[in-house]
Amino acid sequence: MSRAARLAIFLSLLGVALGLIILVVADFLRSSPGRIDFATGHQSGQPVQLHVQTVGAIGYGVHPTWVSYLVQDAHGKWVHTTLWQLPAHTEIDVTIDQYDSGSALRNQQIGLVTGTNGGTASLNGNPVSVIDSNSGNGVGHTFSIPSLGINVPLAGVDPNAPNVCSQAPCDAKSVRNEVKFSFTTPGPGEYPWQCFVPCGLGFLYGNGGPMQAVGYMDGFLQVVS
Numbered sequence: 723m724s725r726a727a728r729l730a731i732f733l734s735l736l737g738v739a740l741g742l743i744i745l746v747v748a749d750f751l752r753s754s755p756g757r758i759d760f761a762t763g764h765q766s767g768q769p770v771q772l773h774v775q776t777v778g779a780i781g782y783g784v785h786p787t788w789v790s791y792l793v794q795d796a797h798g799k800w801v802h803t804t805l806w807q808l809p810a811h812t813e814i815d816v817t818i819d820q821y822d823s824g825s826a827l828r829n830q831q832i833g834l835v836t837g838t839n840g841g842t843a844s845l846n847g848n849p850v851s852v853i854d855s856n857s858g859n860g861v862g863h864t865f866s867i868p869s870l871g872i873n874v875p876l877a878g879v880d881p882n883a884p885n886v887c888s889q890a891p892c893d894a895k896s897v898r899n900e901v902k903f904s905f906t907t908p909g910p911g912e913y914p915w916q917c918f919v920p921c922g923l924g925f926l927y928g929n930g931g932p933m934q935a936v937g938y939m940d941g942f943l944q945v946v947s
């Protein structure tokens with residue numbers, strides 16, 4: 723092989739490698755979630771209304787089949803992020819619209835509601851302190867902030883309902899469970915939150931993919947003074 727031919731092969735391989743690197747970086751930048759700011763302009767002493775939803779498949783973006791959380795911004799728009807900036811020492815009134823089906827929990831402990839104001843949550847208007855995932859439609863996800871001792875199990879919807887949501891953002895036309903609770907933010911800091919149900923279908927023990935990805939089943943409360 724001539725020197726020119728070898729050089730041509732080398733350069734074309736280099737081109738392919740550079741192209742792949744650019745694709746990976748672009749994919750990373752595109753998938754990096756933004757942040758919703760609930761702290762700026764917040765009136766001291768007023769509770770913050772935090773409205774989130776969980777979906778069985780986000781339906782768009784780089785991982786359309788992944789389970790995910792979404793959050794509603796101040797203008798009512800559903801945003802695909804799990805990074806929330808919140809004011810310190812403030813009551814956060816959370817509403818979670820859970821649109822995903824569920825299963826029996828591997829660990830019954832995470833069927834308990836813990837760490838919320840009053841130690842309780844409401845499920846479709848009824849107070850609950852524990853969900854028995856071995857009956858009904860099981861538990862689909864949890865909303866848990868381990869460093870604050872907060873855990874709220876989210877009961878699954880009937881997977882055979884005629885109106886199961888298949889594309890986010892979901893709305894009241896789809897079958898859902900409405901979970902409400904309040905908690906109080908501590909002082910400033912970064913507090914990781916996550917789901918503890920191994921809901922990453924298709925990944926080892928269900929714990930990969932969306933379970934390990936900020937923006938899907940993990941996030942941060944960025945509490946500011």
Ligand SMILES: [Cu+2]
Pocket residue numbers: 789862863864917918919920921939
């Ligand atoms: Cu989950």
